[in-house]
Amino acid sequence: MQKVVTGDKLKKTLLSQNYSSLSSFLSLAFILFVTVFYFTDLRYISYVQNIDHNTPTNHTIISLIPEKTRSEKLPFAIGEGNGGCDIFTGEWTRDYTRPIYEEWECPFLEPQLTCIEHGRPEKDYRYWRWQPRGCSLPRFNATLMLETLRGKKMLFVGDSLNRGQFTSLVCLLQGNIPEKDKSMEAVPSGVVFTAKDYNATIEFYWAPFLLESNADDPYKHRVTDRIVRNGSIDTHGENWRGADIIVFNSYIWWISGLRILRGSFEDEVKDLVEIPMEDSYRIAVGSLIKWINKNVDPQKTRVFFTSMSPTHQGSYKWGGASKGNCYNETSMIKGGEFFGAERSLMQVISEELMNTGKAEVPITFLNITQLSSARKDAHTSIYKKQWGPLTDKQLADPMSYADCIHWCLPGLQDIWNELFFSKLFYP
């Protein structure tokens, strides 16, 4: 699931081969050539290879490079993956040892996520684990994760769904940290969790489009006329540099009308265009990849991208009642076919992230869309604090007021973090 050709790794791989018989001039020339050209055109490598008459001319060397680098250790990896087993394909299995923590045990849960506290009558949705087909997930180990984060910074960048995953991770870890050594703080760009004894932070950075937009205030971003500025990845990107582990997401904000701004928000006459959702999403994913290529050191940093979080706003879509939504749903969607997100955007991700060779730094894809699509039972629905507590009138009208986008915690997003844990340590 990862793209693996990286500049430094490529260089290292090539240099580790036996060039002892080269003259020092030739090897210096070789290093310079490779250093200068590996980002621009891989063919130069074969060219340089060919002028080295001590090694046989063999054009297949190019296709061999990814094979070689693939076995190189990624930062934070402590073991091998399951021999190509796709951990995102599998099935939901009953597990009454869940949830891993209780609502009341995690002081950092926002009232937007605590469903039991807000009156959810049944708890079935909490007793599931994910069973990949053909392999098993490692058990989530908070000690290991915290030790790994010692002196480090983990950063979640994206929208409220990513904030949910961030919060879930904090809850999975915080039980291992004494009260006086942990804190959560709101900052202008989002929130920061600090584990003082570990000198570690886990941060959430609000950037729902990744690019600069008029919805960038983490606390007041409900704008109807959304505008996203083309070519602006550095606006937020500047603040992401230096993180050791970064988890990106971006999806839900792209699917309803928005316009792309060319130029700047300061321009008196704004040059705005409306383009298809797929095209605008491609701008964002493409810009992100360029930012990663330029700013991330693959020897030190791991990058993750979480796929679209599905929604359950119309039950007719999965063969339910004509006017229902996720409200009052207590079981999963059977069959595994329902896909609660825009397939065309998954296609964009596949093309940009996976197949094109654009990503020069490994980006680990957390493909949670399909497995979460079954979980119409796992949303916060009406059991949450919205912007204020729901009024009686709103509670009586779940068709309009149920939240079928976000997820109860503990719940589904803990599983996303188990998958994240698995990919971080056993890629």
Ligand SMILES: *[C@@H]1O[C@H](CO)[C@@H](O)[C@H](O)[C@H]1NC(C)=O
């Ligand atoms: C090139 O390398 C590949 C892989 O090592 C090998 O199978 C092939 O025989 C080589 N071709 C030549 C012409 O040396």
Ligand SMILES: *[C@@H]1O[C@H](CO)[C@@H](O)[C@H](O)[C@H]1NC(C)=O
């Ligand atoms: C969790 O990780 C720690 C640190 O690596 C290790 O000592 C411990 O044995 C692990 N626990 C389990 C249950 O695997």
Ligand SMILES: *[C@@H]1O[C@H](CO)[C@@H](O)[C@H](O)[C@H]1NC(C)=O
């Ligand atoms: C804490 O971690 C930061 C990196 O996040 C590092 O620069 C700093 O030196 C560390 N401080 C101590 C006391 O270890």
Ligand SMILES: *[C@@H]1O[C@H](CO)[C@@H](O)[C@H](O)[C@H]1NC(C)=O
């Ligand atoms: C966005 O910027 C890129 C790079 O400058 C450009 O190629 C593209 O045409 C722009 N897209 C729009 C919709 O303006």
Ligand SMILES: *[C@@H]1O[C@H](CO)[C@@H](O)[C@H](O)[C@H]1NC(C)=O
């Ligand atoms: C909720 O679901 C139950 C069982 O599926 C059903 O009996 C009940 O009428 C539903 N309640 C509402 C308000 O739709």
Ligand SMILES: *[C@@H]1O[C@H](CO)[C@@H](O)[C@H](O)[C@H]1NC(C)=O
């Ligand atoms: C993610 O998984 C879905 C189905 O589970 C699959 O159709 C899609 O191609 C996967 N996406 C990528 C980028 O691998």
